[in-house]
Amino acid sequence: MESCQWGSTPDGGMNRLTLNDDDKRVREWFIAQVKQYGCAVTVDAVGNIFATRPGTNNALPPIGLGSHLDTQPAGGKYDGIVGVLSALEVLKSLHDNNVQTYAPIAVIDWTNEEGARFPPAMLGSGVWAGKFTPEYAYGRTDLKGAKLGDELKRIGFKGEVPASYEANPLSAHYEVHIEQGPVLEAENKPIAVVTGVQAITWFNVELRGREQHCGTTPMDRRADTLLAAAQMIVGINAVALSIPGALASVAVINSTPQSINTLASSVQFNIDARATDDATLARLEAALEQRCREVAAQSGVELRAWDRFWNAKRTVFDERMVGFVRESAAEGGFASRDIQSGAGHDSVYTAARVPTSMIFIRCKGGISHNPAEYSSPEDIAAGAQVLLGAVLKYDAYLKSQAK
Amino acid sequence: MESCQWGSTPDGGMNRLTLNDDDKRVREWFIAQVKQYGCAVTVDAVGNIFATRPGTNNALPPIGLGSHLDTQPAGGKYDGIVGVLSALEVLKSLHDNNVQTYAPIAVIDWTNEEGARFPPAMLGSGVWAGKFTPEYAYGRTDLKGAKLGDELKRIGFKGEVPASYEANPLSAHYEVHIEQGPVLEAENKPIAVVTGVQAITWFNVELRGREQHCGTTPMDRRADTLLAAAQMIVGINAVALSIPGALASVAVINSTPQSINTLASSVQFNIDARATDDATLARLEAALEQRCREVAAQSGVELRAWDRFWNAKRTVFDERMVGFVRESAAEGGFASRDIQSGAGHDSVYTAARVPTSMIFIRCKGGISHNPAEYSSPEDIAAGAQVLLGAVLKYDAYLKSQAK
The missing domain is CATH 3.40.630.10 (Zn peptidases)
Structure with a gap:
């Protein structure tokens, strides 16, 4: 004390x-x-x-x-x-x-x-x-x-x-x-x-979509970057739950331009991925990347960075x-x-x-x-x-x- | 120019x-x-x-x-x-x-x-x-x-x-x-x-969960505030898609404490909700609130603020x-x-x-x-x-x- x-x-x-x-x-x-x-x-x-x-x-x-x-x-x-x-x-x-x-x-x-x-x-x-x-x-x-x-x-x-x-x-x-x-x-x-x-990897993820007016852009004509990020975060959780011995968390997120009536055009977040052994972590990493790339492809948002910037076996x-x-x-x-x-x-x-x-x-x-x-x-x-x-x-x- | x-x-x-x-x-x-x-x-x-x-x-x-x-x-x-x-x-x-x-x-x-x-x-x-x-x-x-x-x-x-x-x-x-x-x-x-x-409403939403260590907290023992926010954002989109004449968007998000290996304990975001007429907007608003309250209840995260801070009929x-x-x-x-x-x-x-x-x-x-x-x-x-x-x-x- x-x-x-x-x-x-x-x-x-x-x-x-x-x-x-x-x-x-x-x-x-x-x-x-x-x-x-x-x-x-x-x-x-x-x-x-x-x-x-x-x-x-x-x-x-x-x-x-x-x-x-x-x-x-x-x-x-x-x-x-x-x-x-x-x-x-x-x-x-x-x-x-x-x-x-x-x-x-x-x-x-x-x-x-x-x-x-x-x-x-x-x-x-x-x-x-x-x-x-x-x-x-x-x-x-x-x-x-x-x-x-x-x-x-x-x-x-x-x-x-x-x-x-x-x-x-x-x-x-x-x-x-x-x-x-x-x-x-x-x-x-x-x-x-x-x-x-346990083995640990940190990712930096950056997404790029389009600034669009929230009131005039039909729901089906959007490249909504924050929505894509949200889908990825939900997907990251689901992937971790599906692999025994795996953990995955998103705790940092930044979105721009942060205007209530303009869809975000750029979002950055980090993933903390862990597993009880190196093979499980490798499997987790591959599944996380696949899920995020699927979300990006489906939402018309570009996965600008998928950066595995730190890893400890x-x-x-x-x-x-x-x-x-x-x-x-x-x-x-x-x-x-x-x-x-x-x-x-x-x-x-x-x-x-x-x-x-x-x-x-x-x-x-x-x-x-x-x-x-x-x-x-x-x-x-x-x-x-x-x-x-x-x-x-x-x-x-x-x-x-x-x- | x-x-x-x-x-x-x-x-x-x-x-x-x-x-x-x-x-x-x-x-x-x-x-x-x-x-x-x-x-x-x-x-x-x-x-x-x-x-x-x-x-x-x-x-x-x-x-x-x-x-x-x-x-x-x-x-x-x-x-x-x-x-x-x-x-x-x-x-x-x-x-x-x-x-x-x-x-x-x-x-x-x-x-x-x-x-x-x-x-x-x-x-x-x-x-x-x-x-x-x-x-x-x-x-x-x-x-x-x-x-x-x-x-x-x-x-x-x-x-x-x-x-x-x-x-x-x-x-x-x-x-x-x-x-x-x-x-x-x-x-x-x-x-x-x-x-x-069209009619417009802006909401301020604040969530409160727990700061928890990303490496030591099992996936099933979390009150993960950012995950709950992500589930809400995905749900908000789904709700808007389900109501003809409705639009709903989340473009502002703030998460604390923004540390890669500590789950967020507090997240704030705004919703921009619009509809072609007042009755549809009222229906949209009710559905959005219900969806967000469901996510909060399921995730153990508290919906601290649901503030309808601006509305134009x-x-x-x-x-x-x-x-x-x-x-x-x-x-x-x-x-x-x-x-x-x-x-x-x-x-x-x-x-x-x-x-x-x-x-x-x-x-x-x-x-x-x-x-x-x-x-x-x-x-x-x-x-x-x-x-x-x-x-x-x-x-x-x-x-x-x-x-």
């Missing part, structure tokens, strides 16, 4: 878009916190913050415990924030109990996980993992035309260290996150052992790290189950470079990206405790490997 | 939203034109401009020849502009030929006919006709929050004369306009005699004036047909107070509110000639009544 003083909204939610003034303030707060625990702070070239507590073998890259402090524009107080604060709690426990780890430990705040202000999502971890260049990240613009690179400089978080898994490596990456789904609540379990993340987390999470939950006496994440996380990108796994905690009603988002203090404590156990297990494993 | 130098767009269209700097410039140009023909210029309290040429009996209110110089944001060079310029041509013909009319003649540029910047449409003539108060007009705001009243002052067109059919009366109102529909072209006729205007034009247009077209040798207007015009409001009728001219492909809007010089000349004839006939009628 202390960290949520920056960006909180009257409805109990959060609006802390990446690199805005509130994000600057919570970053400064985070740095002040980790310095209390004797951490060295590194800010990389895209603003990712690494707070590193030394181990006995500092030649090893640190074990990363990361998530993100940015939120959706109408998001909640849990999401990535719980992940960073759980990691901070692990740090505090190690510090307060004078525990010396073998490997160094790095608590990480990744930049722009949400992608709400600067699409795409998970940009900071993506640059670190070499999926995007820093220049690509700098060039991302928000709706007002501000560039990510300029905003980094403005808030003083464009660091000197290269944003790179090679120049600034980790040994592993653990992440605590709220489930953002209804499964744990339904099964009355506080913890899920995350085995991987299914992620399968490291078996050893997943096992350590499962053992740690059992040792803590927490009921748990394995789960595949529906949402993307920074761990998707870290998993491409280093052993990675995640811990989900139960959240109320499965609600997320919403001011009503909530996890109980008990469940959050359970998540942090499982994280601590898993980190110590991985640290012991690293030590055993060195012998 | 001279008058379109202010607000023209590279695609051949016009973007001259009411009371912007281009509208100010074309108003100044209009005033300079009419002063050449010895007119007295009056600007009323909502910026309607009356250019009055005296007759022999100046105790009579003038015969009005009006239309509008504002355009849609992606409109064409014809629409209301042809109406004002045809009236200007009549004025020039009277002047050049030293014709002395019995009643004075007033060429009128009505403010904010389009309603594109400040909804609702036909606001200037509506205030003049006593359908809206000046205060209501002043308080209309554009998307940037600017108020109509402030913009009137800013461009220097908030006049001293009350905007009122009582304080500043007319004897009658004629208006030339492009058809904005395909009928004249299909029948190869340059002129239509407009007998009235079917207009039937003055029989005598309609007859004069018909005779004038015949005398000019122009093939014509009677037609009911699909679009609203300033003449809808003038018709509530004084005898009114309109002349439509053929336009290419029925295209309007579009940069591709076009009427040939020959057809525009025909419209102006029919207008001149009709005005002289009505003037003769007024003179005959005085005897």
Whole structure:
């Protein structure tokens, strides 16, 4: 709650878009916190913050415990924030109990996980993992035309260290996150052992029809772009419902010229498509494109852009790290189950470079990206405790490997 | 074309939203034109401009020849502009030929006919006709929050004369306009005699669902506001297609929070509903509301607002004036047909107070509110000639009544 003083909204939610003034303030707060625990702070070239507590073998890259402090524009107080604060709690426990780890430990705040202000999502971890260049990240613009690179400089978080898994490596990456789904609540379990993340694709779709007068153009002589978009949105929903393991959503739409008595001539929308595996996602993508092309052909509206501008394949987390999470939950006496994440996380990108796994905690009603988002203090404590156990297990494993 | 130098767009269209700097410039140009023909210029309290040429009996209110110089944001060079310029041509013909009319003649540029910047449409003539108060007009705001009243002052067109059919009366109102529909072209006729205007209603619709994560919320546990809006738009189209003589269109949509991976929680859209008569419109309105309420109930989305914020009943034009247009077209040798207007015009409001009728001219492909809007010089000349004839006939009628 202390960290949520920056960006909180009257409805109990959060609006802390990446690199805005509130994000600057919570970053400064985070740095002040980790310095209390004797951490060295590194800010990389895209603003990712690494707070590193030394181990006995500092030649090893640190074990990363990361998530993100940015939120959706109408998001909640849990999401990535719980992940960073759980990691901070692990740090505090190690510090307060004078525990010396073998490997160094790095608590990480990744930049722009949400992608709400600067699409795409998970940009900071993506640059670190070499999926995007820093220049690509700098060039991302928000709706007002501000560039990510300029905003980094403005808030003083464009660091000197290269944003790179090679120049600034980790040994592993653990992440605590709220489930953002209804499964744990339904099964009355506080913890899920995350085995991987479903495959995701984002599309940008642009339609072009004709500006026509709403009063004088007969219903059968129209190239009504917004009507075509509506038919596509309905069709996209139907396609997703028809494929087991598939999800498809349209949440962004823009129509011009936005005049009540002139049919829209141009509409842009985005599709968020996900599936439990890559083959299902490929099938979903093909079916979505076919449906939208059919609607366009039938309505006389041109499908000007069908741009698959972001894709993340299914992620399968490291078996050893997943096992350590499962053992740690059992040792803590927490009921748990394995789960595949529906949402993307920074761990998707870290998993491409280093052993990675995640811990989900139960959240109320499965609600997320919403001011009503909530996890109980008990469940959050359970998540942090499982994280601590898993980190110590991985640290012991690293030590055993060195012998 | 001279008058379109202010607000023209590279695609051949016009973007001259009411009371912007281009509208100010074309108003100044209009005033300079009419002063050449010895007119007295009056600007009323909502910026309607009356250019009055005296007759022999100046105790009579003038015969009005009006239309509008504002355009849609992606409109064409014809629409209301042809109406004002045809009236200007009549004025020039009277002047050049030293014709002395019995009643004075007033060429009128009505403010904010389009309603594109400040909804609702036909606001200037509506205030003049006593359908809206000046205060209501002043308080209309554009998307940037600017108020109509402030913009009137800013461009220097908030006049001293009350905007009122009582304080500043007319004897009658004629208006030339492009058809904005395909009928004249299909029948190869340059002129239509407009007998009235179909009934129109504008709705504001607001929906409220839940922000939910697109990746973690199962398809069957959503209150997806944009999906519900899309289903309504598809349903609105189907309802209109099922009722003969009905039109319904959605051209404005706004969705929040506009984040690719968070379902929209709130969507606003407008419906433009029209019908050939009031009973059909009432039937259409009821069917639209029922369909939207059904979609809301089925999708778990709340229909927060169903606001019927503007309505104009079917207009039937003055029989005598309609007859004069018909005779004038015949005398000019122009093939014509009677037609009911699909679009609203300033003449809808003038018709509530004084005898009114309109002349439509053929336009290419029925295209309007579009940069591709076009009427040939020959057809525009025909419209102006029919207008001149009709005005002289009505003037003769007024003179005959005085005897």
